[in-house]
Amino acid sequence: MHAIEKILAKAAGKSSVATGEIVNCKVDLAGINDLYLQTIRSFYEMGGNKVHDPKKVIVFLDHYAPASTIQQADNQKQFREFSWQQNIEYLMDIDQGVCHQVLVDKGLVFPGMVLVVTDSHTTTHGAVGAFGTGVGATDLATILMTGQLWFRVPEIIRIDLQGKIPPGVFAKDIILRVIGELGADYAVYKAVEFTGPVVADLSMSERMVLCNMTTEMGAKTSYIQPDAITQEYLANKVNQDYEIMTTSPGYHYHAEHTFDVSTLKPQLAAPHSVDNVDDITKYAGRPVQQAFLGTCTGGRTSDLAVAAKILKGKQIHPHTRLVVVPASKQVFLEAIEKGYMETLIKAGATFVTPGCAACLGTHQGMLASGETCVTSSSRNFPGRMGHNRAEIFVGSPASVAAAALNGCITDPTQYLAKED
Amino acid sequence: MQTEISGRAFVFGINIDTDQIYPGRYLDLTDPADVGRHAMEGADESFVKNFQAGDIIVAGTNFGCGSSREHAAVTLKAVGVGAVIAESFGRIFFRNAINLGIPALICPGISRYVHTGDKLAVNFESGEIRNEATGQTIKAQPLSAYIMNILSSGGIKPLIRQQYQQS
Known part of the structure; x- marks a missing residue:
């Protein structure tokens, strides 16, 4: 199995999963942002009363920070009141910043976890070896009610980055080149893993850029195998045990692509x-x-x-x-x-x-x-x-x-x- | 859920993202009727004026890519879309649409067979799409039993409500 499959299998309480299988996974952390008041609405429309586990829920007031209209202010007010009523302690108010950066800054993301946020760029967290994926409001509301969500086990694409990055070229240029070559819908419903010597030398910030942008090729999630750089980055942030999953030898990728970045120019x-x-x-x-x-x-x-x-x-x-x-x-x-x-x-x-x-x-x-x-x-x-x-x-x-x-x-x- | 529907087609191109389906500047609206006033505004400003409940959206590949905003599904439900048929979908939009009970059919090649204004008859069980303007028929990929169950329940909300009450 691939590391991503091992994460899903563990969260589903199964010894193994197969590509295409639909599995119900326990969600380690579910995030809602302030565009998704519909999450609270759907929660009550579905008969919700008490949030399943408030410790596994985080609310971000980041898209309208601070509110520019009365409507935005009212939506944020409802989020605060919901958080207080439901004992959701992770209320990241308008001073905190974008959900994905707040999650890593505060050490709330760690290898092997299942993270679901009402934000398409949740793929970012593959950079730390987590399964991160974005959903809409009603899917998130079902997590609030049940602590779980269904996923189809995705095909996994490997993108191997070879060569040496020239000065003036960054992870953003690399991933733009990759998306330019493969297309905005290349990885729809699928997962993308990055490997190779270029990735091994990248900082965590740059790894996050690669994983973040897989959303723009349609990916459901992404992955970079945690290494010494990952562990050093997480050491002073994450305050709990975690399990790093590793892909079994001989795993068969849906597709594999190699890019040599040595002659890459800045991209737009x-x-x-x-x-x-x-x-x-x-x-x-x-x-x-x-x-x-x-x-x-x-x-x-x-x-x-x-x-x-x-x-x-x-x-x-x-x-x-x-x-x-x-x-x-x-x-x-x-x-x-x-x-x-x-x-x-x-x-x-x-x-x-x-x-x-x-x-x-x-x-x-x-x-x-x-x-x-x-x-x-x-x-x-x-x-x-x-x-x-x-x-x-x-x-x-x-x-x-x-x-x-x-x-x-x-x-x-x-x-x-x-x-x- | 009706097994067969018919309606006029509104045809769009490839990579119609959720910003085009529902522009970001309206994201603070929460009432579905208000959300419905801006359906497809980023791609076709006259859409809401011309679209009637029961009409069908047809699109190329990657319809609903980009942002996870559920507004994109809410707005199409609010205008009464009969079905969305695309060559492929952005995955979050697809989940959102099914969750709200909107039939979303994957049908490679559909763009070549349909023009805006054509009347389509769509059978959700067989996946057959008949273009009554041309007499041509094309087949969509069958929906999985998992998804058909959600759609025939009227979306995920009644299903979860039922499960939640039982537990």
């Missing part, structure tokens, strides 16, 4: 699809009105660090705005401590509250018709960050900073090429 996904990917140089010089740095994909401390490195002592282009959204409170504090915030603000950046911000076109950095944005977030669907006729290019945090500096799409390699 152009409007309006995440698989519309080319070298950034194809679009160089195109004017950019907004550069957006943040989210569960590209708003971690290392992302702010690379932007600060590019922008230190400089000014962003006068026709461009740079919106920065630290992924979480902890990231924000680290950015202050390390001086990235000061560097970026002096360069002309606008900081907003840790959370999802404009990534999903609700508030804090919306785009007007005809504007172009380079973003370190995950999606460039029509209308995703505002007007339907805004043009969104998805790239690495370095590509975002370089666009802000020059007011146009710019290959960031020139600012980073001299590294090591």
Whole structure:
């Protein structure tokens, strides 16, 4: 069995599972965010009274942090009241940040667990060796009632990353290239595992980027085998025992792909699809009105660090705005401590509250018709960050900073090429 | 659940994400009737005006990809969609649709056989889709017994309510 199958089998109380089988799994942690008031509604519509196990439930007020409308404020009020009534202690209020970063910051995710959140990017947690998957409101409500959810055991695709990453190229560029080659629906209903020497050398932040973006190829979940880097990262965070699952020798993957990253250039996904990917140089010089740095994909401390490195002592282009959204409170504090915030603000950046911000076109950095944005977030669907006729290019945090500096799409390699 | 329905087709392309089905700026709405006012607005602003209860959405591959927002299923249920037939679905949308009792059929090749406005007759048991405008018939993949059970119960809510009361 694959490690993912072993996680599902254990959660289902079975000795083994097979691809395609439908299994009922105990959920170790179920998360709800503030877009999903329907979860509470469905809970009561289905006759719910008491949450099955409030210790295994977490509520995030991250998508509307802080509320911009009375309706949003009212939805968040209902979440707080539900949490208090149901003794849900993990109420992550508007000061905390994006659910996925909060989960790892607080050590609530660990290898071998089953994590279900009302958020498609829950695939992120494959980076620590957890089974993480996104669901809708009513599925989450069934977990509130029963502590369990059904899953179809997925086919698993292996993506092996070989070579050495060139300076100026990041995990975001790698995964964009992979999605560009394989397509936005390549992994629908399936799981994606990353292996190879490139992965072995990646930091946890960069591993999270790979796993986070598998959602954009349709994946149900993702996986990176935990190693010494994982365990060191988790050592000071996770305060409980966990079991690292390992894939049995001879496991037969549904498909295997190898990518050599040694000659990869920074990549961009152009409007309006995440698989519309080319070298950034194809679009160089195109004017950019907004550069957006943040989210569960590209708003971690290392992302702010690379932007600060590019922008230190400089000014962003006068026709461009740079919106920065630290992924979480902890990231924000680290950015202050390390001086990235000061560097970026002096360069002309606008900081907003840790959370999802404009990534999903609700508030804090919306785009007007005809504007172009380079973003370190995950999606460039029509209308995703505002007007339907805004043009969104998805790239690495370095590509975002370089666009802000020059007011146009710019290959960031020139600012980073001299590294090591 | 009716075994056979008929309705007019509204045809969409590939990778219709849930932001197009239900734009992010309306996510704070919670009443299904309000949610229904913005169905498919990101892909076709005139959709709600032209769509009638019982009509059918036909799409290419990966319909409902992207965000897990249940609003995308709620909005289609609110406008009374008879069925959603796509070459493939984003997995969370598919689960959400089935959970709310919306028949979601996977039918590779359907886009080539149907134009907007064609009248379709859909049989959920056999998976047969008949285009009454052209006389052509195409077969969708049969729904699993697990999913048929949810649909014939009117969605997951009545099922869970029943199980919960029994336990």
